[in-house]
Amino acid sequence: MRHLLTLVALLAFSPFASAEPLPSWKDGAAKTAITAFVTEVTTASSPSFVPPPERIAVFDNDGTLWVEQPMYTQLAYVIGRIKTLAPEHPEWKDEQPFKAVLTGDLDALKASGMEGVTKLLAATHANMSTAEFERIVGDWIASARHPRFDRLYTQVVYQPMLELLDYLRANGFKTFVVSGGGIDFMRPWAERVYGIPPEQVVGSQIAIEYEVRDGVPVMMRKPEIAFIDDKAGKPVGIQLHIGRRPILAFGNSDGDYQMLEWTTAGPGKRLGLILHHDDGEREYAYDRESHVGRLSKGLDDADAKGWLLVSMERDWARVFPAAPEGTPGAEASHQHQ
């Protein structure tokens, strides 16, 4: 049985199998543009050939690789964590922003502003070691479920995007997540779910301090935001972590605008892609008016910038992996690159 599985796995990743890449992408402008781009930059005789080390592809996470509605998954984690910790903190019943979280009062939560965010961050993301945070996030993501789809959050990732990541890696690309989300919130599961190892995850960061406690070195998470990897912060995060300009960028909101702008302004062939959430039936339909994942300037400028709008409704044959309920979905082993 194990040998059979190995054989199947080998075939699945062999260059002879599945001659048709991106099976969950419908034939159309988006799929054609992607495969034409990859062919051009990987064909040695092409004037647009790019050597493998420079084949850097960056992907936003929330709304690009997985669902970001009705709220960012990291916010769902914060709410869940506050509820878990509440019995140890009776004072939270009367203290904002904790009271707002515990009573589900989103308006009061918003009104708590940056001060509220900092308090929530301190309670749920900091004052613990990196190892402890990794364990807490890993435990949470293994059981928390998306409210509408009743699947694990790691099962409301987009099947067409998983295929695109694999397709790019099979063509010598190195794939990175570049997200406004917390870098250490994504790392515990990004490798298993996306095939993207921790060192290829770029995200927002809180301050970290190295300490030796009772002879044991630990990395302590401090309640202090050190870097926000959003909007103009995304190209900066790319420079800090990757140090060279990507040739492909895929986002979905105006938070990704500068990442696409920086990527596609480079010389040679470049590809900028925006996922347009226009599929209320299978997922969500939102753009200019949305509080989460607002896409407005990107819609206005996509044509002029040469960015490709990918329509979830028209371009995707399926949205989510066919994972059986209750089992980890979309978590096959990936080829690393």
Add this chain to the structure above:
Amino acid sequence: MRHLLTLVALLAFSPFASAEPLPSWKDGAAKTAITAFVTEVTTASSPSFVPPPERIAVFDNDGTLWVEQPMYTQLAYVIGRIKTLAPEHPEWKDEQPFKAVLTGDLDALKASGMEGVTKLLAATHANMSTAEFERIVGDWIASARHPRFDRLYTQVVYQPMLELLDYLRANGFKTFVVSGGGIDFMRPWAERVYGIPPEQVVGSQIAIEYEVRDGVPVMMRKPEIAFIDDKAGKPVGIQLHIGRRPILAFGNSDGDYQMLEWTTAGPGKRLGLILHHDDGEREYAYDRESHVGRLSKGLDDADAKGWLLVSMERDWARVFPAAPEGTPGAEASHQHQ
């Protein structure tokens, strides 16, 4: 006899030949410890087996991969750059720390302290785009020569370390530089010289800001230190950039102490190595009393911590690559990992 010679020749070029890795390492405790460690963590049946994605190896740069005496190469760059720019800045003749640099007054330079460093940094590392800095460093490193060895700085890299990097990558390791030096000072040449791509270089950083100037996106370098990747900063840099604990760390000074400590405190097999500069004839002999690359606490604690002292004199058959003068040395193509 002829057949025998053919056989020998075939063996010499087959993957089974040169069964002896690390040809510039002398047989001895260091070489044995390194190859034994690599065998243990890469043998599937070994209790110490480590899956490839977790085979992370980190290397200090100055004094570990290349010569750091009589001064850090980055300081040589600063001095060279100040001299290049001096004609445009007649006021520097009377202004510290520039005057100290131009007259070679190292005591006055030291006396200028952190304020002096900041001014030099601003003049030589900042107020320009990342692309411009990359070009300036690339040009400088292509021609500046080490004062004693009269070779390019990229030719006073250590041949045994180049072999170790290649050996580790051939065994599924991903190799990283983790240096107190500037991240963007190393990236323009680290790939060519060490086979380490920009995204696997960790170092000190100045602030970077994304701007669109006359419609062209640029990444501007600001005269402000954002992160110092030295001492306790090294494990922090590892966490920020790599996000998992290395299993091998190689350093040479007390600036690497915490990096070795963090690496070797993890579970399972770990290897911590310290290069001891004890070869005044072929390179330099220095440790406890040196201003550059001081090694004292590391010497005291190596035994107790289980760190291996590598003696340049005893353990290395050769120090530098056999590059012809004036040609780029040690710059063969490397296997990336």
